[in-house]
Amino acid sequence: MAQLDAFFKMLKDTGASDLHLASGCQPMLRLGGRLERIKYKSLENEELKVLLYEIAPERQIAVFESTGDLDFAYAAPGIGRLRCNYYRQERGVAAAFRAIPEIVPTIADLGLPPILGELALRPKGLVLVTGPTGSGKSTTLAAMLRHAADTRRDHIITIEDPIEFLHVSSNCLVNQREVGRDTRSFAAALRGALREDPDIILVGEMRDLETIELALEAAETGHLVLSTLHTVSAAKTIDRVIDVFPGDRQAQIRSALSESLSAVISQTLLKRIDAPGRVLAMELLLATTAVRNLIRENKIFQIPSVIETGKAHGMRTLDDALLELVAAGRIDPVDAWRNAANKGRFAEFAPKSVREGD
Incomplete structure (x- = not known):
């Protein structure tokens, strides 16, 4: 020992x-x-x-x-x-x-929206889980992958650095590869994965241009690709993916992303005030026709408005999630104000001294 x-x-x-x-x-x-x-x-x-x-x-x-x-x-x-x-x-x-955790949590265990389970069952597309370090991205992805493994009958390949959750080959065949031990890099493993008959590919993190490009290619060619980025909102995630590429390629990448994107899940963890521990606040963007058009036309700044009006599709803004948590008495209103995108909606929650000092 x-x-x-x-x-x-x-x-x-x-x-x-x-x-x-x-x-x-x-x-x-x-x-x-x-x-x-x-x-x-x-x-x-x-x-x-x-x-x-x-x-x-x-x-x-x-x-x-x-x-x-x-x-x-x-x-x-x-x-x-x-x-x-x-x-x-x-x-x-x-x-x-x-x-x-030794046992991979389910979507229900984590209290995540059921629509995340539906995303894990889609035949193809790119699903991005984003947020700052320590916001639970890996746990959310693990729950989605477990749902897919328990429900589908397909081949799942994960590329991680390092491997965190160990998945069981229940209904699916699950092969987990660790960068540095089983493969040279995310990009090398992704390139190889396209020849390994996968249905779902999990990329632990899209760190560079080559990995992002290969992930987009995999999503375009009929695979479901799940991955993470260190961004703080759905709109900033889309900007980050596009801005990685040189200017002369960005129009092409906007077109590819508009076709392949399925969803962006942007999340953060906040300290609870009603019980020990932390609680998740989540923004959810689904790639509707309106969202795809905005990406293609380089009108990313309009995406927050589309999320706001897309609640019937299951979309939600981070600010709405924060307001719900405040109303339920689960988080400190000042913490909500600090994490809000539109701080004006939360101004009443933060004393003037806090607002001016932030």
């Missing part, structure tokens, strides 16, 4: 989402979105390095020594899986560990 497993047990027992270890500091847990110190001594650099290297794959230690960054997944016996990130900082080494 690795020495770090005692910390991982504490992570699980307290219900924290993350564990942070840094040279020269006490260990910390993220509970309900806030960091709390563990009653333990400060860890010195060499001491922490020994702890971290005990669980790192041997082939990866040299990578960390040369680059200062490392991502991998670790299965702690009797505790569960963790996503591990090692990095160097001014005082020495540091690490962040994210707890991954």
Whole structure:
């Protein structure tokens, strides 16, 4: 049993989402979105390095020594899986560990809109789950993939860095590939996936032009592609995809995206005030004919208005989701104001001193 497993047990027992270890500091847990110190001594650099290297794959230690960054997944016996990130900082080494549930949650478990299940059953198209780091994107995608695996009879390929949730081949055949271990890069795995008879391809993150281009090609050629981006709204997501490409190609990409896009799910997690933990606020854009036309005609700025008027189709803005959570007494109104796109709708919730200081 690795020495770090005692910390991982504490992570699980307290219900924290993350564990942070840094040279020269006490260990910390993220509970309900806030960091709390563990009653333990400060860890010195060499001491922490020994702890971290005990669980790192041997082939990866040299990578960390040369680059200062490392991502991998670790299965702690009797505790569960963790996503591990090692990095160097001014005082020495540091690490962040994210707890991954052993059982993949369902869409119902997470309280997600049922329409996400319908999106997972579509024969083709591009579905993007977006939001800041730590907003639950991977968990939402995992629930959608579980719904597909339990319902369809198809071939699912995931390309991840690292693999987080472990999926069961229930009705579907599920093959999970890890960048750096099973394949050289997202782009290389995507290129190979098109020759591996997939029906659904999950791309852990669309990081660069080549990966985005291949994901669009896969969606255009009859595959359902699920992926993530670090953007804060549906409109900004579409802009990000298009802006990755050179100016002389953007008209072509707008046309391709208008045809292949199925949905953009933009989400953020906020601290609850009615109970421990955090709650999800979600914006949902569905690629209706009106949305496709706006993308093609480069009128992305009009998309928020289309979402507002598309509630009958299941669409919703982030601001509407925030207002619902405030009305239900689940989040602090000031937090809603801070996360709102149209802060004018929330001005009554934030004191003048807060508004002027933000």
